[in-house]
Amino acid sequence: MINQKFKIIYTVMVILCLGIILSGCGKKNTIRIGHKNFTEQRILGQMFALLIEEHTNYKTDVKEFGSTSLVFEALKNNQIDISGEYTGTAYAAILNQNELKEPQAIYDYVKKEYAEQFQISWLEPIGFNNTYTFSVRKEIAEQYNLKTFSDLAEAAPNLRLGVTMEFLEREDGLPGVKKVYGGFEFKEEKALDPGLRYTAIAENEVDVIDAFSTDGKIVEYNLTILEDDKQFFPPYFVAPLIHQESAKNYPEIVEVLLKLKNQISDEEMQELNYKVDEKRIPEAKVAEEFLKAKGLIK
């Protein structure tokens, strides 16, 4: 009797295992989209998904990853099919270069290298440039007379820095800034989740953040953006990336993603981010409304 019970249980468990495996396998015609862990990337991920589901017969699966490098690894290994990347990030953080400055030159360079080294194709830029900035509360800018990065380099020992974890490590982040400007020795350096930086600066827990230029919260929190007087940061124009295998297997989606070429300006992206961050409208809805307004989906 007990013998029977154990046999039954064991069999049930094996069947369950198989069931779970199989349900994971039925994903042949599913396009896997990966994005980073901040609002703009989430919106872009939803846009890619909406466009593909509207204009093709494929289903989509959108996944969030904790960092640039995780998304990159996933795409490189073709564990996802599509992602959205910034030219400056690819150039400086992934390919570790710092010579070029001009947007088109950088785009051509990363496009060539990604195709050769990683079998990843860069599609046409979507339009906006989302660069790193240093942003402070208005009072701090007035108190320390901050207008440029050079000003900040000097005033840093009085101030507390709150930035994304990546920024602390990347060559196009704090380490690189220190090399080019000197100074930038802050009283305190905190690593924070991208969204939490704004809470931290608003609640006076930090004084300086590496705000992204298209963040909706810059306007909301009335922050002052400082000028990159030595032009340290490269341009960061975003474009859809697709693994060449995926482009081969699902040729239609390349054309679909090209519909986004030059469709979103800096201001428009900031407005979209603002809708999600401040008005609390879900990313999928914001993406849908925008695409409808532009006539890219019905």
Added chain:
Amino acid sequence: MSLNSQTNFFEFLSYRADEIIRLLFEHIQITGFAVLLAILIGVPIGIFITRKEKCANIIIGIANIFQTLPSLALFGLIIPFLGIGITPSIFVLFLYALLPIIKNTYIGINSVDPSIIEAGKGMGMKSSQILRMVELPLALPMIMGGIRISTVINIGTATIASLIGAGGLGDLIFKGISMNDSYLTLAGAIPTSLLAIGADTLLGMIENALVPKGIAKVQRDG
């Protein structure tokens, strides 16, 4: 901490219901698979080391090491080997579930009164029969205890797997933290908690169904 003053939590939940349910199922898939694997592999290992005492310390020691490594680190370290997404997440959760199951199987079987085993031998039982009819049923409460602990821990730990693209309810929690939106965070945390409670209750019911009535009576009446 800014909340959308226009909706209350329940309106928020119903608005996001589709997403929450989808992530809940992903979460169940990942943890379910990991725990099942841990049972299928961990129980036999636990039985094995009761027969080979010399191996017991080594094996429990290894399983112990996996338990003490911070789960966040383990998810990251596994990437070069298993990539990102569901597969490495299941593997890591499986490693985490092993220790309680192996240990409890081992202790459970070892704590069966030797005189009962003697009685079985005296009745002419082979050792496989003793295992199936005496040791396992008597050790079952301990084994189920290990399984229940593993399951509850795994359901919580699986939220961290969102960082490497595994999906599941952790996505909502990370989003909520990122956007400083406690509704989102709770929309992830509460289902996770309910899932753990539900799983534990279900396993408790299975345990009651499995323990033979005779043994249950003895355990109740002493």
